[in-house]
Amino acid sequence: MTDDTNVVPSDVGRRLPAWLSGRAIRFRDALTDDRLLALLILVDLVTLLASASVWLALGGDAGVVGVAAGALLAFVAAMLPLIRRRDAEGERPLWPPLVLVVIPLAILIVGLPAWGVWAYLDSRPVDMSHSFTLSPNRPLENGDTVVASAHTDDPRPRLTITFDLTQHNRADPLCTPGSKLAVTLPTGAGQGLRQKRPASEEFVFDLGEGKKEIKLNVELTAEQNCALDLSVVSAHLDG
Incomplete structure (x- = not known):
């Protein structure tokens, strides 16, 4: 068998x-x-x-x-x-x-x-350090406001960004150390919350989900007759 x-x-x-x-x-x-x-x-x-x-x-x-x-x-x-x-x-x-x-x-x-x-x-964070444009792109004085904007195809809910201020005319008296930025997110989950601190410090914003267009209103507080150049040192998106 x-x-x-x-x-x-x-x-x-x-x-x-x-x-x-x-x-x-x-x-x-x-x-x-x-x-x-x-x-x-x-x-x-x-x-x-x-x-x-x-x-x-x-x-x-x-x-x-x-x-x-x-x-x-x-x-x-x-x-x-x-x-x-x-x-x-x-x-x-x-x-x-x-x-x-x-x-x-x-x-x-x-x-x-x-x-x-x-x-x-x-x-992983999405690097946005070189994605932001400033408008108008010119030296700023006390009270001036510019719009920092960027587009991303990989949206994340949180933005961390650091700016830098440099003396436009090196012959002028040094006024950078006492200068500050007031940054506001006009739209998004954290809209309308005004953050004011020195440019060298990080600004963190809650953008909300799926936001591909990012805009920030950046206002300068500085001494009178002090012209400064604004730039974005680093920026990234994460969850």
């Missing part, structure tokens, strides 16, 4: 190693239990729909996400009638049950590292 669990159909033996084909046969035979099959289908559905939702949340194109998820769902559905179909020798095929396992595993194997890379990149 022979042990049926060690019998490997010829077509499977040509495609899979013996150790893998034996496990595949045991898995196929276990799917005669409707409860296990239903659980496997549920795992496939949850994995596919959760992955599609995450993909959309990360900015994926809705059309591409819908087509990809729909195609995979249709593929899973097409496997179900084949799971219990028998060939001329009375054997059920191995590959339909394996597909139900391979699809969620492939999504997890590809998706989890991709999500990890995205999360790492998304957590």
